[in-house]
Structure formats: C-alpha cells, structure tokens
Amino acid sequence: MKRALSILAVASALGGPVLAEEFKWAGTTDPQTMDPHAVNSAPVLGFLNNVYEGLVRRGKDMSIEPALATSWEPIGNGEGWRFILREGVTFHDGSSFDAEDVLFSYQRASNEVSDTRSWFSPVSDVKVVDAYTVDILTKAPNPIFPDSIANWMMVDKGWAEANEAALPDKENGNYATLNANGTGAFMVSEREPGLRTELVPHTGWWGEVEHNITRAEFTPVQNPATAVAALLSGDVDMINPVPIQDAERLAGSGDVQVIRGIEARVIMLGMAQESDVLKYGDDEGKPNPFKDARVRAAVSHAVNVPAILKTIMRGNAEPASQLVSPAMRGYSNANADRPAFDQAKAKALLAEAGYPDGFSFGLKCPNNRYLNDEAVCQAVTSMLAQVGMMAQLDAMPVQNYWPELRADNYDMYLLGWSPGTFDAEHPIRFLASTPNKEKKLGSWNFAGYSNARIDALLPMIQSEIDATKRQAMLDEAAQIMQDETAYVPMYVQPLVWGTGQNISLTQRPDNFFILRWVSVN
C-alpha cells in the first residue's frame, strides 16, 4: 500500500534547514479537547492516542494488542473479563499507574456527562481485585468487549482530582480540557487550542521506542489547497488528508510521497422509508416510492459506482456491498458483490413498481463532511436522472446537515459510517435496527428502515461467543439488507496522506495518526 521510497530521499529539497528530528504535521480538524473522555470523535481520540493509553490498543494491522494490560481472559461463563495490568508504568507527571486509576477512569468515562459513556453500556460493574488486576463484569456475555475499549484511555486519579477534573466538563471546560497527563509515548508540552499543539517524547514510557522524534507540532489547516502548498513548500512534513485529485500528481512530483489506504468508512445512500409522502421536488406530497424495495433496488442499479471510483475518487476507493468494509471484523464474504450498474434493469424495476416515467424527489448532501461528498452527490444526481429519477440536490455544510436529517427533511441522503468497534455489529445497531429511544437502538437510522428479523438478530449477535455462529448471523443480516436494499452502500472512503520524502510512517485504517511509528530520516 505504501509507495516505494525514492533512493534520493535525503532531506526534502525545498525544506529549510530544519532539525532532522522535528516533525510538523497538519490535519483539517483541531482536537477540540485534551480530555479523553469528553468527546467521542475521531480527531480527538486519534490525537490523544499519542498521549493517553488504554488497557488494550490497536496495532499496525488494527489487531488488538496489550497496552496497559498485559493480558486478559473471560471470567467464568461470560460474566465479564479479567485484565492483568502492566507494572512499572508512569504517567507524564511521574505518578504510577495501577488498578485504582482503571476504576477511576471507568467511573469518569462512563459518567453521564462523558461522551464515551456508550462504550460501557454492556458493563455492569468494575472491581479492583488487587493493585494490578481488574475485573470488568458485563450484563451479558460479550465476546468483543476487549475490542470495544481500545480508545478508553486511562487517566491518573490523583492528577484529575487534584486539578478538579474528576469529571469531564465539555460545556465549560476544566483543567483536563487544556492539559493532558497520560501514560503515552508523547506528552503535550504546549497547547494553543485551534492553532497548534506541541508534543515531546515521554522519557519514562514503558514501550520500545520506534520513532526518532524530539519535538512534534500539529497545526490544523482547513483549506485543502493551503495544506498541499504547505507540504510542497516543506512547511510541514505530513498532511492528512491529501485531496484525492491531487494524490497522483503529488506522488509523481518527486518531492513528496503519497500514502494510500482504505478507511473504515462506508459511504452510502439512505432513503426515507417511514414517510408516506415525498417531501421535495415536483412530486412533493405524492406517495413515497422509496417505501417500495423495488424502487430502492432500482437506485442501487442506477448508480454507476465504478465510474465514481474511476473519476471522482481517481481509483483510490473500493466499492462497498454492505455497511462495513472488508477490513472489519464480521464482514460478510458471502455478500461481497454489490448490485451491478444496469440502467435497463433499474428502469424495469421502476416500471414494475409503477413508476415507468420515474419521479422527482429531494437529495440532501453534506458538502464538507466526506471526501468529495458534493461531487459524488452531483454524479449520483445525474446517474439517477438517466433512469428517470429526478433528484433535486441540496448540498450544505455539515452543521446544517445533521439537523436536517434529524428533522426528517429529505427523501434521499448521503451518509458515511465508520464503526467505532471495527465490527459489523456496530452499523446494525446504529443504522439498521428499528429506532428505539429507550433501548438506544437505531439512533442514526434516519431512514426508518425496519425489519423484525434484523431486530431479533442484533441481541443474538451481541452475545454470541462462537465465532462461526456469529458470522452466520451477520451474514444473514447482510443478506436481508441487500435483498431489501435497506441502504445503497457505494464505496469505502480512501485514506490519502502525504509526507515529505524523508518521512516513514504507518497508516492505520481508522485514520488515526500514530506518532510513535514515525521516523524522520
């Protein structure tokens, strides 16, 4: 996946006399807080993974590996999990890590005011067995629990309490919003929110050091062209993301290298299935055709995904057939093929459903959330128009987009989903279950897709320990969603990073940038 390094990869020709071990990188979003329990969002968790650590962590291939716990095993017949903690670990301020910090971090992270609370909904209790042993009890057998807590980061009890940050405070902020004290390989030495964050290595880190960085600086740069210019001129050593269209030319320029991969995020179209009438377009107020599975199937045949991948995505993305990418656990190999691009078939399906002349409707789309989201929606609009489905496209910034979706203001919409647990169960819970506020199910199922069998399968999948049986159920769920075209999955969003020629690093599919795998040559 990584492009071959040029033999001439000495220091970047354009860069000034920068110290070899200084590393500067730019991304689109500044982590809004340094508190690992306040906000459950990728920019925050990705950044803080360099500073804080959990009991377990993900390796270069996304597999779960020991971090602050050296080993773990199920308790009894699925009552929970026992974690044996690593000894001799110190926080950045020098205090030592033990089971009390785990208990404290559980209480902190699962509190009502913490955004990370949902990770602990299967947990019934956390017990300190001794200074280096912790039992985490679950309400039901939970085979994937260790996988689900890789981002649950350990905070020092003494530090948090001394600084009046025993709980995260997202609304007003507190000491932990601006300061960090983790056990990770890097510590925050300077923080100017929204402008720059400086990291230096944690000399007392327990792990084996792979990087050679003495100082690292992160700057958020919103405008993609500015970021590319900064990389080309050597003002930064790494940018994420590289605009897809620039990847090829940058890679060929010889000054920088482009590192490509497949992200965990699947981009799909959702269609209103609860609403009785269409809400937009010339057919506004008429019965909603998307309630008919044949119309939804017609959409999936009408969208020319290979063409989108070839032009807009420039060959950087992979087609998707289900709500998770092939890299995720529980991916259904039996359902790996997506419906073929077939305009005749789409038209036939529409005619069969009673719409031989098509219809007009509204398509909502974000224009700053996913890679080239607006261009993709435009392409979808013209592809659907070719089979008679006239979409009225309304693209908007994401801050206006979610409220529109929550208010059900769409006939069709674009959605990207990256499963936090890296497991196929996650999208079923959030996107495919019948919405149920009390059980906290289907909270992103705006479309209102509902299938009794899927609802019945979900709890069974969640508690099944036998991997084969579990996979069979996931296959069944994927099959049902394909048969009914619950969504139209289109492609897996690509990851494209750019670095100077003198940088080597590892790209992880969750788009987390792990500084301890970086070396500056």
Next chain:
Amino acid sequence: MSDQTSQSAPKSMFARAWDSDFAYKFRRTPVAVVSALVVALLVLSAVFAPLIAPHNPFDPASLNLMNGFTAPMAANEFTGDVFWLGTDDQGRDVFSTILYGMRISLFVGFSAVLFAMVLGITLGLIAGYVGGWIETIIMRAADVQLTFPAILVAMLIFGVAKGITPIEHQDKMAIWVLILAIGLSDWVQFARVVRGATLVEKDKEYVQAARMIGRGKGIIMLRHILPNVLSPVLVIATISLALAIIAEATLSFLGVGAPPTQPSLGTLIRIGQGFLFSGEWWIILFPSITLLSLALSVNLLGDWLRDALNPRLQ
C-alpha cells in the same frame, strides 16, 4: 455646470446621443471601445447561451461521468468525446458551463448592484437632504449593516429564507437570496457617499434657488441634487458590479452560493480551485479568464464613463 437638461432642444434621444461629445469621445478611445465590445460579447453570449453552447450543463441526465476531466481538445480515454475547453469533474463541457454560468453571474451581479444602488441612493439622498431623526435612523441602520460582513448577511438571509419558503421552492430560491444578500451588503457604500455629497450640494446656490421658486423636496432631490452626486456613485457602481460577481464567488468558496448543479462563474472557480494542484488547469483557468475579462472590461468601461460623463473634466 448646473441644469443642462432644461436647456436642451427637443431632439430625438438617439440622434442627440450619437451627435454628442460623449459618443465622439467614445469612438476616439480605443480602451473604451474594446472594453465595450468585450462586455457586449460576453453579455450576448450569456444571453444566447442555449443557442451557442454545445451542451446544456444544467441537465443532469445528459452528463456522462466517464467524460470527467477530459483535457481541452483531447479525446476522452473512455468515450472518445472531444471538448474545446475540456470537461470538469462531472463530465460537464467547460465551455458550455462557462456560458451558462456567466448568465447566472451577470444576472446576480446586475440585479444586486441595481438593488443596492436604488436602495443606497434613495436612503442617502433622504438622509442627506432631509436630515434630522430620519437621517439618524438611516445612518445608524447603515452602521448596523456594515457591521455584518457580506458572508454573514448572506448566511442570515439564506437561513431565514430557508425557514420561511416552502421546501419545494428552495432550489429556485438560491439565486434571489444571493441577489438580496449581495445587494444588502452593498447599499451602504452608495448611501454614505450620496449623503456626504448631498450635504455639500444642498446649500449651494442652485439648490437654494430651486427651493426658492417653490420646487418640492422630491423634485429637488431627483432633478437637481442627484445628477450632481452621480460621479462618486458611478465609481462605486462600476466597481460594485465586478465586485458583486466576485462576491458571489467568495460566498461560494465559503459554502453559501449558487448550487453546484447550476454553477455560476464563481462556483466554477471554486470547484476548479480544488484542481489547481492536480493538473486539471483548464477547470479553473477558463472560468477565471472569463471572470477576469468580464470584470476588467466593466471596470475599464466604468473608468472611462466616469471621466466622460463628468462635465467638470471637459
């Protein structure tokens, strides 16, 4: 330098115009002639875009995504189609899209400036001539207005319009919202300059004379003061037209502009901006050149007009 209109003979307007110094000077100024020709050419090709353009880029069903990113005068590698100025990311013919986009830009530009000018001159005259608490209210309203950058005004109007228009009409609304937003953010310039000039003019002898013979306030403002404050208004109006077209582009850069399925010149530049580093130079170059020629000619023409129309410079 006062009342020229009252002295002129009742000749036909056109003959008078052709014989005038004004037309003579125009014919003798190459820059003005060239600018006028460029503006006329661009305006005409925008008006007749449906007749000139090889494709209708606003018809989504006619687009083939596989035509995307075709270089100018080169055959597309999948479809074999050739486009004069290449295609954009959606496979739209850049030449056709420019023509159609220019229609939107010109419409937005003219309408917004007209709106701003009428509003600004009216309020400026009233404020300057009438004075008192009316002036206070107008000029304080101008302060409030100036406080809000154009983008904000646009966002506000977008949001409010979204809230009050029935959802099925929202796609047709974007253009009017742009006009309103750009117009509203621009009237203050006119109002302030007109007021400033009116304050100076209103105590001059010719105005006092008109007042003395019993002319009404409205007549005095329109017939006597207005012609004498038009010089600064023209400077602002010319720049404003070009500026309005550019403001549309800026708004679209910030995510509030013409919809991408019906792009204006500015939206095209915004889209093309994303391909500056990727080698598809034609997507940004041709719309930018068009915008530049349009704005530049309008400005040059305005420059010349201002000098030519000013009686004091003759």
Next chain:
Amino acid sequence: MLTFVVRRVFQSALVLLIVGLVAFSMFRFVGDPIDNMLGQERTDADIARLRTELGLDQPFPVQYVKFLKGAAEGNFGVSYRQGRPVSTILVERAPATLELAAVSGFFAITIGIGLGVFTAIRRDGFMANMIMSVSLIGVSLPTFLIGILLIYLFAVELGWLPSFGRGDVVHIGWWSTGFLTASGLKALILPAITLGLYQMTLIMRLVRSEMLEVLRQDYIRFARARGLKERSVNFRHALKNTLVPVITVTGLQLGSIIAFAIITETVFQWPGVGLLFINAIQFVDIPVMAAYLMLISVMFVGINLIVDLLYFAIDPRLRVDQKGAK
C-alpha cells in the same frame, strides 16, 4: 461639538444592542451545535440534556438578555468548541488580526493615495494608464483565488515565503507580535497583500477621481496662476480638498479589512479572529460568534464615529450647517 459627540455615543450604544439582537436571532439558522459536541454514539437523551445545559432550549429573548448581562461584565461565556472563556480566546487571537489589518491598511492607504495622486496628475500618461489597468486585474479576481495563486507562486514554486501561518511570534505581555522576527515578517507579506489589494485599488481610484475634479476648480487655477509650485498645488491644495470622500470611504474600508480578513485568514491559516470566526461557524460555536460580532460592531461604530468627527473638522460648511440646524 460636545452634544454632538454625546449624542453619537448614545446612538452607538443603541446600534450595538441591535447588532446583538440581530446576531442572536440569526444563530438559530447557522446550524445546531449539538451534533458537533456529541459523538457518533450519542442518544436522544444526551442531546436533550446538553441542550438544557447550554440553555439552548430557552426562547431566544431569554438567551439574549443572558448574553447581554454577561457581556456588560466583560463575560462572553465559554466557547462550545474549546471549553475556554471566549474573552481569553479573543485576546489571544486579536493581535494576529490587528497586525495583519494594520499592515495591509497601511499598504492600501500609502500606495493607494500615492498612486491615486500620480495617476491624476499624469492623467493621460502611459504609466498612469498602465497602473490604472493593471490595478484592475487585482480587483477582478476573488480574494481567495488571489491568495491561493500567491501561495502557489511564492511559496510552492519559488519557495521565498511561507505558505501559511504567522511564523514565530514574540510575546510582549498578552500581546503576541510577528513584527520582531524574520519569519514573522515574511509570513505577513502574502496575506497583507491579499487583504489590502482591493482596498488599495479602491482608494487609488477614488483619490484619482476626486483629484481630477479638484484640479479643475478655479482656486487651483488661481493658485497655479499665482505661480505656486506644482507640488505645492498638488499636495497642499488639491489633495487636501479631495479628502472628504476619501476619508469616508477609507474609514469604511479599514473596517471591511477586518471583515475581509475572514477570507484571507482562512486561505493562509492566519491565526486571527477571522479564522476563529469561520471555525466558530463550522462548529456553531454561538458564544464565539456572538462575541466576534459584538467586537466587530464596536470597532465599526467607532470608525464611523471618527469619520463623522473628521468630516466635521475638515469641511467647515458642515459645522455651520449643524449649528444652523439647532
């Protein structure tokens, strides 16, 4: 004079109140902050709880009064995005914008007036016509495009100037300045040109147009006839008398430099209040947006006040008029 000032200050306060009101009624259309504050796995209960905590469930007059009470004590609330007091953030970011605005304003005024006078005196000269035409190219392209082109040319292709940011800054008390380091000064060049270009052209064209008119006036001819030196005629007499409209427009333009800084700061990732504001819109950070608008209003109203007072000082007829009106 004193009553005039007092009245204007009172009116200005009223303007500020209205700005706040308009701003507040507008925020509901900018988007919903909740989605940015809660993660992917939020529940409806989380949404409701956060809404209550932020006071977003209250009617907007109540929110406005609450904001005013805070603002009166210099407390603009806490940023939704950063979890820090907005006033702290603004103080941190203001120097960057003010330094940028000062440099580009200085650039716009000096070069604008200089070129304006030059092109007026040499009305039909080749150089003057060239300057007039070339200057128009700069205002015939959108600011963001000019910025990106400058970055492309001077940062990427030539590698002379930094592509983004403010370079190294020196902290003097709470003020951070880029004037004292080489990298800070280099970083100022491209954004200042981008930001000042439009204002420079406008000032230049206005000065030229006013100068041309004044030079035709009788008293200038008399001055020439009296044998006064050309330079003295041009600058002591002519330029001075063009200043009324020039000051009006320049004053307004200085204000819009700050407003336009939003775009320049976005393109150059310049760490000022404009960038802060754009980020605040993206994250629907209502306290930051409200405070920014109030700050800008105070500044604009201040500039307007000064322009009006200068009007007073420069044009004696206005003074007479004002007294007569009493």
